[in-house]
Amino acid sequence: MPGPIQSLSRAAAIMRLLAGGERRLGLSEVSTALGLAKGTAHGILRTLQQEGFVEQDPESGKYQLGAELLRLGQSYLDVHELRARALVWADDLARAAGETVYLGVLHQQGVLIVHHVFRPDDTRQVLEVGSMQPLHSTALGKVLVAYDPVARGELGDGPYESYTVHTLTEAVDVDAECALIRERGWSDSIEETWEGVASIGALIQDRRRNPVGSVCISGPVERVCEDGFVKPSLVASVRSAARAISRDLGAGRF
Amino acid sequence: MPGPIQSLSRAAAIMRLLAGGERRLGLSEVSTALGLAKGTAHGILRTLQQEGFVEQDPESGKYQLGAELLRLGQSYLDVHELRARALVWADDLARAAGETVYLGVLHQQGVLIVHHVFRPDDTRQVLEVGSMQPLHSTALGKVLVAYDPVARGELGDGPYESYTVHTLTEAVDVDAECALIRERGWSDSIEETWEGVASIGALIQDRRRNPVGSVCISGPVERVCEDGFVKPSLVASVRSAARAISRDLGAGRF
DNA sequence: GACAGGCGGTCGACATTGTCGACCGCAGTG
DNA sequence: CACTGCGGTCGACAATGTCGACCGCCTGTC
Incomplete structure (x- = not known):
């Protein structure tokens, strides 16, 4: 049966739709947006609701994403091998460079942030784990495009x-x-x-030299750059962190 | 059609199973654990994989949760009204109390952490957004059990x-x-x-006085307590923060 | 190095299962 | 007070997902 399960694909489409729209969506909005019969959309939504993937505002009857997704997303991070091995290195890098550190992996047509170390000793910052950044305009993304044919393929031919x-x-x-x-x-x-904002990124590879993600530091252009170019010392820090993480990934494989 | 969609429920069960087990699981493990035919489990897993909810280690063929869940979980947080309104108050509370602040909502038989403010000026801490805490033994949980009949119901009769x-x-x-x-x-x-570890919690209500979540501060018992009891000044801070958030929720409803 | 055992994955028959479109009651609205 | 929109339900139909046997591959073993 090498075809995708219809109801599952539809459920995924509904959740993506709910994730995309800022506000809550009604049953009719969902069904028309995806070209489904109202009954069908309702059945899927009801099941998703029972499972906790979708919640319904009891007043308006409109739907939004559910808490179970947050819990499962957290579980994803827990299992993530790259992230686990990179945690300590990312911390060191942030401290050495004095700037924000991001760790990203290729996901669809973008870079998904899987770890984020706040700039040391700085004011309120928003955690960006779970958000996406573009491939063609960020240090995290471009280094993936450069080394990972899959990422290059996802990027397409532009214009971007x-x-x-x-x-x-x-x-x-x-x-x-x-x-x-x-x-x-x-x-x-x-x-x-x-x-x-300026950033510097480097590639992370597994033990077979396959690109698996990237790491970058990011900060105000006046701190990261000098005479229009990024500071070589910061470049060295990022590259050595990327090498350290790659080595870690290559070393242990339980 | 007031029955849940079978394939969806099964897919949800598979994802929960993958979230529960620490390590990756093989196809056979999944199918036997849930009592499904191997072909059936494979079809669901293949679809989940296509949608990005599940990833497969190309070497071992084993499955784990996928990146799309992280992205959707983040979207859940973005839409979450309680969290949005509580952000600034939680920050203030953490600064005033000098301790870690958690914001939680009831989810299944536990409290799901939807926001977490690190203790000001402290060492490395792990972000716990997306993780669960027990209902019967935490300040976040007990205040929900006290005021929310649903939470009391989820708790059951023990022993805990x-x-x-x-x-x-x-x-x-x-x-x-x-x-x-x-x-x-x-x-x-x-x-x-x-x-x-000691914590102090208070209830957050919406504009119709329905319990929607709770907020707490948490810290070392020697800082939070005095003579075996929690410090009244900290209690006052938490309660006033909870009132402020509740007021915020009641005020604006776009 | 042939074998056995386990793995992930496929196949095709079957009937269970999800889908569809018409229908219902309700709330807001002119 | 009809009217229009909403979320939700119903029942017939067949498309759909399910099942269990089967396949090829790899791995560890004797």
Whole structure:
């Protein structure tokens, strides 16, 4: 039976729909958005609700995602081998560099943040674990595109969305940048996604040299850069952290 | 069609199974654990994999939870109204009390942590958003049991699991404690779950006075307590934070 | 190095199962 | 006070997911 299970695919589509829309959605909205009969959508929603994946506002009757998803997402992090091995290295990197550290893996057409170390001694920050960043405009993403053919495939041919005046929106430009990244072994992104923010990324590989994720530091451009280029000392820190994590992944495999 | 969709319930059971077991599970393990035919389990797993809810280790063929769950769990937090309104108050409470702050909601037979503010100026801490705490032995849980009949129902009649010598394991003891909690309007838990840890909790209500969650501070017993009782000043801080959040929830409803 | 045992994965027949579209009661609205 | 929209239900139908036997592969073993 090499076909996907219809009801499951539909349930997944419904949850993605609920995740996308900011506000809660009604039964009719869901069914029309996905082209399903109202009864069908209701059956799926009712089951998802029983399982805790979806909650219903008792007043309006509208649906939103449920708490069970949060719990399962946490379990995903617990099992995640890359994340487990990277925890301590990411902490060290944040302390050494004095900047925010992100750890990401390829997921669909973006980079999913699986770990986030706050900048040491700084004010209120929002945890971004579980959020996505674009592939073509971030240090985390570009280093994956450079080394992982799957990531390059997910990126497509563009043109890509533009976030600032520095964003590379054409495939040829990104590919040229990726060649450079492969040559020197690290990536950067200076105000390509957010104004005033620069980052430096490096690849994490498993023991067979397969790319499995990336690590980066991110901070205000005036602290991360010097004379228009990222500081070499920070590059060295990031690369050595990436190597350390890769070595860790290669070493133990229970 | 007032019956749950079979394949969906089974898929949910599989995901919960994968979340429970620490390590990755093989196809046969999954199918026997749930009493499913191997072909059936495989079909569900294949679909879940396509949707990103489950990942397969290409080497061993074993399955684990997928990244999409993390992303959807994050979306759940984004929509969560209680959490959104409580963010700033929780921060203030942590700063005023100088201790860790948790925000929880009832989920199944436990309290799901939906927000976690680290203790100010302290060493490395693990984020516990998405994890569960017991109902009968924590300040977060007991205040829910005291005010929310649903939570009391989920708790059951015991005896409950014992974590330390202070854990209340009998229903009558918990119910007596809950009466006290209702009388004075706040809950505490002194080394009932973890040795050396004490917490103070209070209820959060929506605008119709329905219990929707709870907030607590948690810290070393020697800082939170005095002469064997929790410090009144900390109790006042927690209660005022809970009132502020409740007021916020009642005020705006877009 | 042939064998056995376990694995993940496939196949096709069967009937269970999910799907569909019409229908219901209710709430808000002009 | 009809009317329109909502969430939810119902029952017939057949498409759908389920089952258990089977396949090829790898691994460990004697």
